[in-house]
Amino acid sequence: MQNDDGRSKTAVKVTTNGMIFNVFLTLFKFIAGITGHSSAMIADAVHSFSDFITDIVVIFGLKAAGKPADHNHHYGHGKIETLCAAFVGIALFIIGLEILLSGMGKILLVANGGSLEQPETIALVAAVVSILVKEGLYRYTLNAGRSIKSDAMIANAWHHRSDAFSSVGTMIGIGGAIILGGRWVILDPIAAVILSFFIFKVAFDISYTNINELTEAALDKDTVEEISHIIVSTEGVRDFHKLKTRKIGSNIATDVHIQVDKDLSLIEAHDICTEVENRLRSKFGTDSILYIHCEPDM
Known part of the structure; x- marks a missing residue:
């Protein structure tokens, strides 16, 4: 694109x-x-x-x-x-x-x-x-x-x-x-x-x-499922919640909280977030607007 x-x-x-x-x-x-x-x-x-x-x-x-x-x-x-x-x-x-x-x-x-x-x-x-x-x-x-x-x-x-x-x-x-x-x-x-x-x-x-x-409607069901699959299949992600999606012009926008091992260092957790982001951009475009919040899996 x-x-x-x-x-x-x-x-x-x-x-x-x-x-x-x-x-x-x-x-x-x-x-x-x-x-x-x-x-x-x-x-x-x-x-x-x-x-x-x-x-x-x-x-x-x-x-x-x-x-x-x-x-x-x-x-x-x-x-x-x-x-x-x-x-x-x-x-x-x-x-x-x-x-x-x-x-x-x-x-x-x-x-x-x-x-x-x-x-x-x-x-x-x-x-x-x-x-x-x-x-x-x-x-x-x-x-x-x-x-x-x-x-x-x-x-x-x-x-x-x-x-x-x-x-x-x-x-x-x-x-x-x-x-x-x-x-x-x-x-x-x-x-x-x-x-x-x-x-x-x-x-x-x-x-x-x-x-x-x-009016900020969510993305279609198939796209949301695809985003969910990419997130949960990323190595290091144990689970996710609070996924919100919308479209801004031709770009998708997402907000999500992912859960990772609580014993990971800050750098390791950040690397997992970056990997999720890279995989989403690879699928939906480099101009995708992505906000990924990392939480410890308790």
Whole structure:
């Protein structure tokens, strides 16, 4: 895993590249929506614009999270990245709600005898381009986010995919309206409503995970068990208790009391603590925040 400086540079570079694509894609969608008489494509363009906004938020958060610890932030600035990831999750939920309400409104309009304007081919082309670009950005950002273990980048990757989902609904609606004509334009809002629930699911998963982290939730069960195994299997450790875990940015943080032979010298006991620390850092990263208290086994 890269150091904090390299990790921050990688994250900012990937997110900036995505932001550049979002700017051009948003402009293309707006033009296609207006000239192609497609309200669905204009709404899709607004969705892409929201990606541009969240890109800015993520870049700010990643740059801030990459700063070293200082006299006001003894544990570093990793929580800023978590806060940004939570923001992206909440933004996704709002976008999903917007797509749901918009789709329901159009369905009710057609059900009450109204009609939706038939779009032109340029709007369909824009939808296809959007799907390809946003799916590409999703994979690009997700792979980079996983490689540097950035929750904010992973959240932003799903934001890209939510835009691709939105464009799928737009493509189906526009394509159906062009090919079938007439009242079949209702396919657009129906697809949008279905896709909004996929967006809600992703938004919930991202928000829940990162809000939990902000409220100092413990690490997942498997990770805690792995930490426990490393501690108890270290030579010289007889037992341990008061294990507390949490996550700060991309790093784990643990507090634990280990018990060693009461007849050991201070140096020997300290060496055991150091060995536990080294083994944990080897597994979870050199930037792990570890506090190990040594007690005599009575």
